[in-house]
Amino acid sequence: MPMNKIQKQCEVCGLSFVPKTVDSVYCSKKCSGAAYRKKKTQEKKKEEQQAIIDKISADRLYISVPEAIALFGVAKSTLYRLVRQKRIPAINLGTRLVRIDRAAIEEMFPIRQTPLKKEKPTAKLYSLEPQDCYTIGEIAKKFGISDSSVYKHIRKYSIPTRQIGNYVYAPKTEIDNLYNQ
Ligand SMILES: [Zn+2]
Incomplete structure (x- = not known):
């Protein structure tokens, strides 16, 4: 050679x-x-x-095993083990019909780091016109929480806001969805 x-x-x-x-x-x-x-x-x-993933709506509280695998990139055997150990709340609707608590698994596994493909621009489901919004003060009063909690939740759940003068507005539909669960 x-x-x-x-x-x-x-x-x-x-x-x-x-x-x-x-x-x-x-x-x-x-x-x-x-x-x-x-x-x-x-x-x-x-x-x-x-x-x-595209078929899972944002407000679903329980997801199936294939959905959890797709969303979190976690192995099926790991998922079933966690469910068996009751570390993730799940309901069993029958053979192969386990539904897993989405919030619990979200806490345990970070969402996939890289999106699988470029995100499609999604249609806006909310209006930021003042008549379709609450102010932060209104939200705090309506749901009995502090202004700072409202801001914290808005950041945590990426709720869109709009500032007009001294007021910050957030869409009623998004806020109602957030606090009425
Ligand atoms: Zn070779």
């Missing part, structure tokens, strides 16, 4: 090979084909998971 030939390790089969170009990472057509199919399978899986 000439000394100037730099060997690489195939990313699929692990064997050493002499790369044809600096970009070669597979030893053979067979291995590059295998890598391609694996990549396609992963892409398809991501698409399927995204389709599941």
Whole structure:
């Protein structure tokens, strides 16, 4: 073997090979084909998971096991173990119909760091016109909490606001959804 030939390790089969170009990472057509199919399978899986995620509405309190896997990227065996250990509240609606408490699992697992695909711009479900909004003071009074709690919740749940003069407005629909649960 000439000394100037730099060997690489195939990313699929692990064997050493002499790369044809600096970009070669597979030893053979067979291995590059295998890598391609694996990549396609992963892409398809991501698409399927995204389709599941897209169907979950924001206000759902309980989610299914496939939905939890798609949302949190957590292994099925881990999920079932946590449910069995009662570390995540769940209800069992029958065989293969476990529904998991979404808030509990959200606390345990951070939402996937990278979005699977670019987020589609979602239609605004709220109006920021003053007549469709509460002021922070109105929210505090209506729901019996302090102004600072209102601000804290608005930040935590990313509720849109609008400032006009000295008043901060938040959409009634969003606030009602937040506090009427
Ligand atoms: Zn190979």
